[in-house]
Amino acid sequence: MSYSPLLTDLYELTMLAGYFDQGMHERPAAFDLFFRQNPFRGGYAVFAGLDTALSYLEALSFSGEELAYLENLRIFKPDFLAYLADFRFTGSITAPPEGAVVFGGEPLITVEGGLAEAQFVETALLNIINFQTLAATKAARIKLAAGDATVLEFGLRRAQGPDGGLSAARAAFIGGVRSTSNVLAGMRYGIPVRGTHAHSWIMAFPDELAAFRCYANEFPDSCVLLIDTYDTLKCGLPNALTVARELKERGHDLAGVRIDSGDLAYLSRQVRAAFDEAGFPGVKIVASNELDENVIESMRREGSRIDIYGVGTRLATCAGEGGGALGGVYKLVSMDGEPKLKLTSDVAKATLPDRKKVLRALAPDGSFILDLIALRDEEILPGAVVFDPANPVQHVRIPEQARLVELRSMVMRDGARCVPTPDLERSADLASQQLQLLPDGCLRLVNPHIYKVSISSGLNTLRLKLMNHIQSKYRT
Known part of the structure; x- marks a missing residue:
């Protein structure tokens, strides 16, 4: 599915015009896309929407009709519009595989490239990842509640528009609802129709x-x-x-x-x-x-003796307490190789600066112990002390017997995919497998166990250093 580059907020274009006018548009930058709280007041989320996002990035370009519309707005200079005529995404994307179980606070997608291109894709990436991850998570919750019974996705007529219906069916499949009433979704994504x-x-x-x-x-x-x-x-x-x-x-x-x-x-x-x-x-x-x-x-x-549940409105619209929207955000974390930090009065909402990796600590049986966000080049070993990002005074040690694996990898380089895209069946299988590896209580619908997401010593030190610098500069 292709999306127009005008599927964006106006401020993305006005910022681009400003960056271009100031000669800043090609300066190297990195942005993190993440959400702060698990949806539905639950214990996890299921990552979805990556393939859709990569397709958008690969096809990103402005048509003559779209440039003519922007010209008619009379807010952009001719040289900027000429620049947009050749605009393409040429950056890199680091992300987990679709179907990975993820948690609030950890970077999902990291976008690296020139400041203009990395900034511009913010709105579309948030639109795609926010909804599909939310729908995949809702589907996973429904499928887990249904036990051995089959669940069918019936939500097209109540979905938020045609694209919402298609995206919901696709994401629901990844979350474990592996059939749909949506015939177009069946043709486009190979989902069985019922x-x-x-x-x-x-x-x-x-x-x-x-x-x-x-x-x-x-x-x-x-x-x-x-x-x-x-x-x-x-x-x-x-x-x-x-x-x-x-x-x-x-x-x-x-x-x-x-x-x-x-x-x-x-x-x-x-x-x-x-x-x-x-x-x-x-x-x-x-x-x-x-x-x-x-x-x-x-x-x-x-x-009840129900064999098959047809779930429509509340799946396609992601209804429920803590649902409705994922609340993903997109923040600048590095520019010109220097770490960047957004600071608020609430430490829990301060961003995590610089380019990072996300490690998952696994027990000997493969079950999940905790996730760790660390600086990209930081060496992390079992036994290391790690910190609570919302309260750095609290810390724990990674168990000595743990095995550390990277959750994310580079999936796009120089604007082109650099790894094969898994089919939906493999993504759905991954979600099913990873959900079973969560600690006891994480799958509860009400008051679930809170899975620990920590930050490394190096990242904690860097964030505190930048906080002190900003506070001394702006809050004297």
Whole structure:
């Protein structure tokens, strides 16, 4: 998918014009993209959107029509517009693989290049990474709540626009929801497509049984019947049983039934019992209607017999406490090789300066112990003392038996991808594997264990030094 370079905030262009006019546009700079708090008040996030972001960067250029529009705004000089005519992204990108489990406070994407190009891509990268990471995380929470049951993404009609629907389906796949009702997402991303029929199908026929029979005749090997149009237990269920018997006589099996209203946990138990008693244990029960991880977990506690959850609105819109937006930010961390720091009165919101690496400490069994943000060239060994970024007085040691691995790698150099892009299946597998390696309690939906993200001694010292320098310069 290609995006116009005008998918940006105006201030990106005005800053570029200023950098260009001041002769600063080619000075080397580095920016970090990160978020401060895990979404949904949860214990983790699932990184997504990287491939989309890299495609945007590779194709970034201004068309004649777009330049004409900017000229008509009458705020940009002709020489700057001429510069934009040849504008391309030629920098580098360091990032985790899609599907990696990540946490608040640690750099996700580091963008390095000339000041102009590294600054300009801020808005688009935040738009892509913020939403897809949020949607992948929501999907992971829903899939974990569903246990062994299948989850389908049904959210296109409630998504925030066509692109939101596509991005949600893609990101949800990475998070573990590996099928969608969105046919375009199926074609574009290779995601399996699934669906049933609407209540209007039932209402378009003289009666419910006639509608069921017609649908079964059309799709005898993939028939899922919606049984709650009039009354789930009094007519929908008996009519579905009738069609199941008729399909069986013709050598086919009813694939499933869907319930879209009422007490889903109770109804699923009644429907399951009826199909089992009639000799159809293979018929799947699909449930939908404003589902999310909390509703699914509650229904499972009540003993529901649901095989497949169709999750739409609350997945595609990332609804829920602590959801709605990831809150990712994009901050300058280095310019001309010198570290840069944004300082506020809240130490927890002070940025982490300079170019960095993110290390993950693994236990001998491969499970995650903690993440560590360190200066790029800093040597870190097991046993090292590491610090809480929000309260540097607090510190711990990396266990001696830990193995340290880098979470990120360079994925784009000189404006071109430098590593193969994994397919979505591999990214989804990575997310599933890494979620199981988190410490106990991190996967809880409510009051999860807080995974430790620390900073190294070198980074802590540098940040304190820059803080003192800035405070002495501006706060005397």
